[in-house]
Amino acid sequence: MNDNQTERSKAMLPPRKIIWLATVGGACLIAVLVAVLANDHGKSESAIKLEDPDGKAGPSIVATAVNADKVGLYEKFELTPELKARYDNPYDPEQLDLRAVFLSPKGKEWHINGFYDGESWRIRFAPSELGEWRYRLQATDKTGTTTGEEGVFEAAASDRHGWVQVSDRNKRFLKQADGTPFYGVGAAYPWGVTESGLDKLKSAGGNLITYWNGNYDSAGGSKQLESTASGIGRYDTDKGQRVDELVGMLESRNMKMNFVIWPHDSLTDKLEGWPATWTKNAYSTLGEAKDFYKDEKMWKYQEKLYRYIIARWGYSEAIGSWNLITEMSGTDGWAFGDKQVANAWLTKVHDYFRANDPYGHPTAGSKAGNENDYWAHAYRTLDIADRENYYDLTVSGYAEDIARRWQPFEKPLFIGETGNITDATTYHQALWTGLSNGLAATPIWWDITKLDEDMYMMMSSLAQFVGKLDLSEIRAPAKLKSGTVSISLKDRPVEDGKDIADWSQPNWADANKDEKGNDYSAQLEDGSIRTSMLFRSGAFSQGALTQFFQKQDWSGYPRLLAEVYIEQAGSEEIKLRPVLFPNGNWDEGNDASDVKLVSGQWTTMDVPLLDAPEGYWRNNEIKRSDLQNMMGFGLKLWTGASAKDAKPVTVKVRNVRLAADPGSTVAVEEIQGWIMKGDKTSYGWLLANEDEISGKKATVDNFGEGKATISWYDPWSGTPLEETTADSDKGALALTAPTLARPDIAFIIRRST
Template sequence: MRTRPSACRPNHTGRSPVPNPPNGGCLHATGTARIQQDAPPGSARLPRRVRVMLAMLLLPALGCRSPAGVATMPTQSPVIRSVHLSAPSVPRFAMLELRVDLEAPADNPFDPAQIDLSAEFTGPGGRTVRVNGFLDRPWSRRLEGDREVLVPAGPTQWKVRFAPDRTGRWTARVRLRAPAGTAEHSPLAFTVTPSVSRGFIRRSRRNPAVFAYADETPFILVGENMCWGGWNGRRGTFDYDAWLDALARHGGNWIRIWMSSWNCALEWSPDKEAGYGEFRGVGRFNLAHAWKLDRILDEAERRGIAVMLCLGTYGEFTEGGFFGEGQWKANPYNQANGGPCARPADFWTNPRARELYRRRLRYLAARYAHRTCLHSWEFWNEALAPPEWVREMAQCLKGTGPFAGDPLDPYGHLVSTSYGNDAVWRIPEIDFTQTHHYGKGDIPDSAPVIREDALAHARHGKPHLMAEFGIDWRKGDENYDPDGRGVNLHNGLWSSLLSGNAGGGMIWWWDGYVHPKNLYSRFASLRRFADQVDWTAGPWQQLQASPPELEGPGGKPGDLRLPATAGWGRAAEEPWTITPLGPDGSRPLPSFLYAPAKPDLRTTPRLRVDFAQPGRFSIRVSRVSVAARLRILLDGQPAADVRLSAAPPARPGATPEYKSTALNKEHNVWQAEFDREIAIAVPAGPHEITLENMEGDWAEVSEYVLAPYRSARAANLNLYGLAHGRTAVLWAQNRDHCWKNVFEKRPIPPVAGARTTIRGLPPGRCVVEWWDTWKGEPVRREEAVVGPSGLVLRLPVIERDVAARVLPAPPARSPRDR
């Protein structure tokens, strides 16, 4: 999402000093950490200027860096004094923690070239797992008014964390490498006992569209974004306590957290983000933030909630922005702040920047990868990283490609990023695809958009998420839902799962909308339904259902008005077939017509129509960027050709065609509001209509109209569903029951007497179980028969929406069993 706290930045961590080695020295951890400035033997007798020059000459040869003004010499070999196990036995998949008392010279304890702590765990059958260590420090929290303050609760400590996946006897051998030598501790034994934990979440082996545990128990995502503590972030982890508790009580099992400078980032420039913790620049990590993330993950894990951890956001590479989210000037990778990058684009290609990012991944994996509640690593929020960069970092985590055999994450957590494109989604190490979608208060319902997005991404053969959605990217959904009805949230959840995504859509506005309006019951209803479906029985396919139609006599055809709801992005190449009952497949029509200047986005949408009598086809243009030349072709021949310009008229006093125009300062282009209809006459019979933008930038279309065209028997319903074998699930929605109609208090006529025919199910008896989607409970079961032409399903009266499960009928009981 394009946002961060702006007017009032979160100030949730104290500014207490952190006595980690700020300037180098010998790091000694005994359950405590002591910093001492060691100089070369005899150097105290030399003048200081000579000592500094000597250090600067010798340090590079030893692989260490000297901080400004300090001569730090790693002259002693590393020592492991002791290793302590957190317990002599642990349950399977639970955390075993090693606390390591070590002494080693270091300028930067977060640089593995200076201190490389690891442990090799050997389990039953001789299997070994190597896990990296990390530097930690305990903190405590308190509220001062409504502001969270973090204060140190002890000294630094070296640790190794491990989650064993097999029961039996294990050993742990700790190793320490440094430029001055290597140390090794004798093996320690521990026992792993059985547990009820299912372990880590993976991609299902049976159904490529969903996630599952190793035993193929489905993990269907039902949750929301929960990216930082509060709009102003002041209450920090205390906010998470309340949110996680409410979500878990209502069946939520999934959230997304950002690591941003105002939340849980490890790296940032000192003094650039006052109150956000103790930042020390590139390559040096904020241990207060690291502890804070540990605590949030503890609370999520305790409540059975999985986490997609987003490691950064696009604002780190921009300036300005609608929310003031651009942070490049404060980015520690910026040369102005001591980093290696002269400009943002260098981050993706500069060898030093990539090495520093891999170092950050190492720390993250060492500290958090043991957690079974960690669903996935998400490299970026809305930063379109080059595929080469994404591949390198994903392979680094997973130990593939040039990193084969040495994974930073030995548990194989899932990996993704946003944004992505086909080149990114094709990377084998990227486990799932995702999309973010918002309107500007102009898209009446998110359901059709989410449906189209799910269909478009199914070709990748990976789970897909609508990982962010909302009514308006500029402001919260509470502005369009003051009564807290949660209609768009509800529709986004159900349309996502029943269109083939890996779970419900993830609403963005968690802190100003979901929690204050207490909308958690919307998650509960979907979770109860999802738990009744065997999602990993095998691959599920899109439901083959005819467009719903009303039973009874027909009437005169009316106008078929189709809103353009696909939003920004490349439209499908395949034509839309528009039947008198509506678009075949319910795919949203394109919202934008792009000129050749945008080749990555441009297509020429085609509509296949069949007019029973002569009529007309029209589009309504709502916005234009720069200019547009719009052509409508009928059966390949131009039928309309209209030029529109967003620029002010060149001749003073001339009347423009637009309603208003404004200069977009970010892109330095004129963008205008229009209300312009472009229409053509269409003879009776089948035709193909093509839309083209030949010049300029883009034009936005709000509506497509075919008149007269709509069958009087067309039911005003969206119908989405999936099928596997003899089982099917579906969601039928009254199209008028959308947030916009509810907000504007428009009448929403119920749809009665509709039916559809479901094809593709094996013939035989079945049971149809109807669900109240708002209460999350079945309300009726009825027997039916799948005949040669399919299952004729008569839908109940639909005021809002309903769901159904189609199940094989139980075997008939013999007379002896009665």
């Protein structure tokens, strides 16, 4: 290297940085040593020793810049070396392997991989101990290995708490690296993340988002990290820069990201009814989506992808968790492949991150959010037992799910996707049910666009309450006991006609498509649901209009009523039959349920729910237990003799309701309530099943002897209310809610010493 080249290399370094000349294998090179102050640290006997695997001279480390001589604990220390090496693909560690060893003040070695970001080589690290850290770089290409001299930087105190990890004290919860408990409060923000959006979440107490390595981020990085555009074994620069940007945005706000590495659509190609972007995935150039979980060649590239992700973003405390896959049951490899192979793949990916992520970020993953999408293998394998829930957004549904997963697996529980509706009451109850039953984070609402101002207020109130709790204390969940009350049943609307998104027309029904094959869609019109159907197959033809909702209990109602109208130009006889979805499963009426529709007239459909005549339902008799788990209903219109030149038929539906018998009642618990019981403090939540919570009573069994002080809180506003005291009686503690014109109330119980 000539003098001019040396001067140019010096000019690349920030002020007060030092470089050393070294000779490796007889070749002169400028080796790394940066991040030191102007004083001479010298070379101690405990220098970091790195072995040269083949003894041959390797790449030249021409110069290295650092971002700072001193960084705070858990903040980014970044090296940017300039390399002269031999490779075709800078992303492939088999062609060029850049790495470093960092030695902590207490003598712990951290082995950190480098990466190429599309423009520069980088090594990113975050220190976890105060004091002087030392490091050495090593690079290997086809010519051999080069080891640089030692560098030094200092770690100073900061207000950071470090990487999220599973608590080693309280298995239910997460902590940060310095031991600070972490309770996730947030929402799915899978794409389109903005500064203002994060600020709004942060101001409401939010600290966690879910982000997808997917194809929909129009704000930047609209491709997968390893896409067909980048090519297999190479990584999309726009996506990489976008995740860099997001990590920085989150770091500046002390927020975390649940980073979804494999969104389900990235691994889906031919699975009907699911979004499919496999053709945009670089792995599609190696084979079919159904083989992704078992293909060994694909796995070799995956290992390099996971190494890259850890190297580029693992340092950051903004990475809350690695979500290895979301909704695996919506991928080709699960639907068309061997499920045991898919489970084995999940274990292999988890094991890779456990072995190669030096920061210990927890892993998570999920199946889809239907009731039967219970995934014991994932809950047993991954660090966080994450289950989606789109099937039952009731307080009992959430509580049952949490209890079902905690007992056999005893690890932090997430409800990683739920909601997908804008409803402040449902959201509020989901938050408080999750907290009082021991979730490690709020149920993650899908998605941020469904949150309105009232829901942000609900989030803020819960976050304020969580801030009063010491989550490191070990607690056990319990359901509170209460008396029963009798509630009069009244006619109950099933659909208020305000949300057309609740209605759909399944695309398998031929009459649900127009003459060009396009799907019809329902609209609102004067309080009715209006759509079209086209019965023109030349023979049997059918259409359907369905409405889905969260699980409801219809068991107290004897009949379902709806008014249906058609307007047709032809003379074909069109009949109507009911459809119900007990437990989410389609069950339609039989011939005995059919009603003939007359053009230009409203016809009432009267469906017996209890004591239906034998044979009324085609598939199975509807039992009371089915009515307790109703998740939707529908209307099927059909004709046995359609004309090939038939015209579209107008269809309208209105006034769908459950009819109650006069004077009928149903007995329900006075309140629903749960508590997290601890030896020192306990916390929980009460919800009245009728009217306001004022004066409602509940009992905590097995509380132990002694007096307790109960601090009451308004969960809607976060406002502290009053304090009351109570004495346990034979181990049972009686609670009486103070006056509050709300349906629910939160509390913290402190045992008297």
